[in-house]
Amino acid sequence: NQSESDKKNDSEKIVIGISMLSMQNEFIVNISDEMQKKAEELGAELIIVDAERSPLKQIEQIESFIAQKVDVIILNPCEFEASSPAVTKALDANIPIVNVNSATKVQPTAFVGSNDVESGRIAMKFIAEKLGGKGNIVMIQGLNGQAAQIQREQGAKEIMEQFPGLVMIAQQTAEWDRAKSMDLMQNWIQSYGSKINAVFAHNDEMGLGAVKALQDAGMKDKVIVVSIDAIADALQAVKKGDLDATVFQDARKQGAGSIETAFKIARGQQFEKELLIPFKLLTKGDVDPYLKLN
Amino acid sequence: MHYINKLRQYGILIVFSIICLIISFISPQFLTVSNWTIIITQVSINAILAFGVTFVIITGGIDLSLGSIVAVAGVSAAMLAHPDSYPLLVPVFAGLFAGLLIGAFNGFIITKSKIAPFIVTLGTMTIGRGLALILSNGRPVSNLSDSFVFIGSGKILGIPVLIIILIIMFILCSVILNKTILGRYVYAVGGNEQAARASGINVSQVKIAVYSISGLLAGLAGILLTSRITTGQPNAGAGFELDAIAAVVIGGTSTTGGKGSMTGTLIGVLLIGVINNSLDLLNVTSYYQQVVMGIIIIGAVVLDSLNHKSNS
Amino acid sequence: MHYINKLRQYGILIVFSIICLIISFISPQFLTVSNWTIIITQVSINAILAFGVTFVIITGGIDLSLGSIVAVAGVSAAMLAHPDSYPLLVPVFAGLFAGLLIGAFNGFIITKSKIAPFIVTLGTMTIGRGLALILSNGRPVSNLSDSFVFIGSGKILGIPVLIIILIIMFILCSVILNKTILGRYVYAVGGNEQAARASGINVSQVKIAVYSISGLLAGLAGILLTSRITTGQPNAGAGFELDAIAAVVIGGTSTTGGKGSMTGTLIGVLLIGVINNSLDLLNVTSYYQQVVMGIIIIGAVVLDSLNHKSNS
Amino acid sequence: MHAATEQILRVNRLSKSFFGIKALDNIHFDLKKGEVHALMGENGAGKSTFMKILIGLLKADSGSISFNSEQIENLDVHSIMQKCISMIHQEILMVPELTVAQNIFLGREIGRAYLLDDQAINQKAEDLLQSMGLNIKVRTKAKHLSIAEMQLIEIAKAVSHNARVIIMDEPSSALSEKEVEILFKIIRDLKNKGVSIIYISHKMEEIYKIADRITVLRDGKFIATKNTADLDKNSLISLMVGREIEELFSANSLAQPEVVLKVQNLHKKGKFSDINFEVHAGEVLGIAGLMGAGRTEIARAIFGLDRINSGNIILKGKKLTIRSPEDAIREGIGYVSEDRKTLGFIPELSVKQNISLSSILKYSKAWFIDNKKEQTATSKIAQELKIKASGLNQKVMNLSGGNQQKVVIARVLLASPFLIILDEPTRGIDIGAKHEIYKLIRQLTKGGLAVIMISSELPEILGMSNRILVLSKGKQKTILTQKEASQEKIMQYALH
């Protein structure tokens, strides 16, 4: 519903307003870096702001972008529902909006990213295979109530339903934090000890915390640890065999893809309404090429 | 003399005006009606929290549970605000009531046990967060009725409802603080609790009242937030208490009690809002934004205090 | 009389012991050496922060910048702690120095400008977080040398280094607070600043000293955290200040100043640690953990204050 | 008189303003070796400000101070205290959580290489208190002391500095006769050692007992320095006040038959027991006793600040259960505390707001304060009490002590009580204001108010009371009529 006159011709510089979930999260920072690289290549101007995980702040930032009359908005949503008004506002103001990395309830102009439920499925499937469909699992969750936490848990539980031999003996939040996860794992080792067969952590930071606790307790070789994101540290850990697997989310493709899509929309060119970038499970054997990317 | 005192009291207003002036030179969008509508809408939730906690801080107390109350009230309201379930007043009252209840609980424990407000409200902060998660089962509560969503994003006569509510709350709180017996007692209790008691003031009642007001307004803030983001988030509002308290203190209310004004708080809120807004407008890199924000806050208060000194 | 006073002072110790007793009945793992080693290791970072801020709180101040100092110091240390770059002392000194610098800055601004510590340290909290992000470019700094990692996870004679550092810091801080002139002045400034000034005490120096100590210890905490999680995180330490202050206040140090003890703080820290540990041991559902945590904290302090009343 | 000639301290053209208002204007002053030099003046005359400048706590705007011909006006407190001057401050400055000994040696701790030697501090403090004849345990925390005890410790602290000059800013205001004697003995000893003392007090008798010379300040201006012997009481008063003052105590009004308050077998464990008395309308009942006799405790109990263990409080024939000051005020009891800083006024509130605080309900409609009514009522009573302030909107913290006291009395009176309890009502108040408060008490009793007056100043008790209750160690010893009573008789019962 964008009028033809809004489309910029090739000589005018395109301004893209971007609201990122959190610039304190390595994975998100990676996406943002890729965006900048791509924008330089295409010659677009970016205004990147940090929503600090607050959907309210995100809505406010989109309002600011609308007032500044940017050409396209890229939204890295904090929440599925709560960030939806941001999308609505942009669409109402006739500014195209591209969601990157995760979805909102309201359909944006285009979507570039992956489905978080899938990452939970991939991780749990790996555990199920490794344990032969039988064993005790503990799950270290992200900050309760956040979309990523809910969806990753949902995916994991879907798989567990297929394997009645898998038992979730404890689950608890460590708020995406490595130190908290380490404390939690230590406490679990006290109460469950050798009963634990596998750990699923909602992100790599927490996965690495669990690995550290298990190593300190001399139990690492008996317990499988899987987490999500494939940050640099996690890749290293997978290579060393400390972390059994991590689920790769392609920051490069998400970042560059979103800018490309936004650019196409602004220029009035053809664009893909949904650019799904698949997750990939990385184990010791296949991390090398990804390590080089960083 | 009286006049100088008044001026001195609003020293932060001068600092605020100067900052606005400077920004308006750097960014042409800053001084537009649409931008100010955005700024005021953006600060409205923090403002309402700050108004409430102003009462608490003037009595010499503190309320760290604000953010959690926002979550509990937001989730409670959202659960009752699905389309075709209850009339609008039901979720609104539920949210306000939840806030009032937690606030009154704070006040009750603080007065009965003589424990530092810091620790009591820190306790309720943790409890409240847990309650919000339990109530919502850890999931955002969505699918809210249009009338409920209207509160946070609708307009009346072209003016956003949030701004209207902000103005009403400001007037209401100013009147309570300056024109009523309760307001007088609030200053008295904060200024010298023992003397207030010896003057026949029921100090416990006053304290329960201020924490209840603070809770009630946090409940309102929770409703507004929920309506604005169209979902009741159990993890909403984390850290809101610090923003609100910062605004109050920047506005000249002393954390040791006995001193302060609603107008000061409003200016404090606007100052934070303006800085946030203009750092975005000027496209300052996210990391540097925080540094600049911190420096401006300290700087503004330093300037204000220098201003006091030169007047004396 | 003197004896009763001593006992009363450690009322929270009694409450703490009772809680431990109850938990040990419910969970057989609780009272094992290995579990207590874990508890003490886990609390060590919070303890070191709490020791530092105890000084600040006894002078009647507050330090909200602790968590950000942890991040700045951690990142700074990590950047210099890559294998084969510098000898171990370099990153350690860099971290400590960063903490000391920010702390001294807090103290300097607070004494020169007479601004409330709350707002100054809130400002440095924001600035510090920004600095940590700028320094690290928003990414964790990893690949740390073995000797650096040893600090956080190594053992000496079977005892974790963290525990050894905790004990040394506890003794050091206790001695400073109870046996030195600085300690005496800390109580004096917090108890009656005017009296301190009239006694010829340089109040500004004392305040700068306490904020510097608090910053220095936060720097140490940053180093320990970084070493423990083997990476310097720019977003580490968020919210640590509240945990540390909570421990101090639970331990009987008054937020209005003049009163408090290191032993109290240590018990406060242990109380929080024990609750955290046992809620995990008992696998209390995550949402309920928060509720239980809040109730126990308030409950413990209420019990403690009842205990005071019945003694007096 | 001691033949003191050698000049030790000299002050020239000293000025100081607060917020543009001159508190000190071109002050001249000199102090001789071994003399007691009284500094006199009304409340707010600038005495304390002057002294705080001498000790280095405040900086003068202009002027010079020389000690033994050496300029010292730019030194800080610490250096001045080490060099030459120590000071007993008007307001009690103790750190509540520190012990007596720690308070005494605050700022000059004994120790080696930063480590404290509390053993030595305790020993020295004990020796010091013993040498002064004080029986206070040095290990007690300051917060457990009564005001009088704190005052004595402050005196001990100032003396222990071994300074050449000691400033005493109203050291006796919290003391009763017995302790004042101790203080005077200390002063005489110091004088013999050649120490000079600047002595500030509003109690005339003391000045004539102890001072060699008198300097008078009025409204921040230097008025005169005279030998005590050359200045009679009335001339001194007129120098201070700028006018003559008629007889201090006028004849008291007669007690009316109506019993306003009746107290039966009042008992509070460890504080007082078997207290029985009546107060009639129009009567002043004085309560005398030594420090720690329990006078304040009785007053606090009647007013609901403390709970009693047993006994009856009957007001106008009605037996009351008073749980809080709120109850007491509602029933018609008013209390002016001896501790006006903690229990008296709210420093940040204005004169008007303080005065109306206990009766704001009367000046409001449905929760809203009626500004006009409040203004009228408070300005009327402020005028009646001659409260000196730049206006009703001035903050009470910026008033002089005497005027602060009047504000508290105004607040209590505005609640229209039947009975008021005045606990040391003239503590720290200048002679002019004292006179006004006495007149006010007379006026109130004539109007039928019943008054209980607790005071450590015997002349005041004798001059004002219809009857005098003497208390000793929490026990009621006797009730004397004004005719029967004399200083000696009261002391006899009080010491018993």
Ligand SMILES: Nc1ncnc2c1ncn2[C@@H]1O[C@H](COP(=O)(O)OP(=O)(O)OP(=O)(O)O)[C@@H](O)[C@H]1O
């Ligand atoms: N810190 C201050 N700020 C403003 N005004 C002050 C301050 N200290 C004193 N004043 C004013 O200076 C004047 C002198 O006060 P000062 O305390 O020296 O009087 P004083 O002679 O000691 O009275 P009193 O007998 O009541 O103790 C008063 O008008 C007082 O209000």
Ligand SMILES: Nc1ncnc2c1ncn2[C@@H]1O[C@H](COP(=O)(O)OP(=O)(O)OP(=O)(O)O)[C@@H](O)[C@H]1O
């Ligand atoms: N805060 C306190 N803590 C402990 N004991 C106290 C406290 N205040 C007073 N006392 C003690 O209570 C007793 C009576 O108190 P108080 O000194 O008020 O009596 P008083 O007759 O009114 O004497 P004063 O002339 O000092 O007012 C004294 O023994 C005193 O030491």
Ligand SMILES: [Mg+2]
């Ligand atoms: Mg004075």
Ligand SMILES: [Mg+2]
């Ligand atoms: Mg008394």
